[in-house]
Amino acid sequence: MMSEGLAFSEEKDMKRLSDMASKGWVLDSFAFMGYKLRKAEPRNLIYSLDYRAVNDDSMDEYLDIFENAGWEHVCSEYTTHIFVAAPGTKPIYSDRSTMIDKYKQSEYTLRYITLFMLCLTAAFTVIRSMLFSAEATVLHNTIHILFIFLIAITIPASLTYAAAVFRIWRVKRRNPNLE
Incomplete structure (x- = not known):
């Protein structure tokens, strides 16, 4: 599924x-x-x-x-x-503070994965722009393919991280006194 x-x-x-x-x-x-x-x-x-x-x-x-x-x-x-x-079992997370803790665990991991991917993509962007020339070389083509691959991973990673941050914000918004 x-x-x-x-x-x-x-x-x-x-x-x-x-x-x-x-x-x-x-x-x-x-x-x-x-x-x-x-x-x-x-x-x-x-x-x-x-x-x-x-x-x-x-x-x-x-x-x-x-x-x-x-x-x-x-x-x-x-x-x-x-x-x-079974239905009726007490939920694992029954209050907002524990819900925030749950989502912070996820956000923490996603933060570093996303930061790493953004840095790697930025590095490849710089390398790619330095190697840009009218003449396509094997190195240039390889860098270009790796750059596209990194973009394909970095965009979903960034969106997933943003969703995790939004989820924490949404739970906190229900009760602004929670950290």
Whole structure:
């Protein structure tokens, strides 16, 4: 199942996963640009995300916290973890301050990835402009192709980062007293 992008439509993706579970397709793992589902008995489930960098030594303790709250770990990819529970289970994030903390975890990682990509793209822009000549060389063509590749990665990374910052702003706007 394709994802619409967690930074842009996390709630919608989780709702679609719940709908698919009710049709007998439950989440198995992350896949390229989406999720891998497996056939199972139709179930009424709710899905939720957590963004947290957890090292291997702390993973069992981290998962136990969610399990004790009624959430079962389904899969993880880097700092994104998906959990599932029965309807009526207390939400993982039930107040604005913890929601902000959740999204700040995601924003922190995205900030450095985006900054790195912007710097790399800027460097290639300078190199590309220095090598620009009327005569196309293999080096010039290679730099140009790499530049286009970097642009194709940098633009979505920047938009994803902007969406993460906007999400934090939107949650804070609901209660301006939160940091």
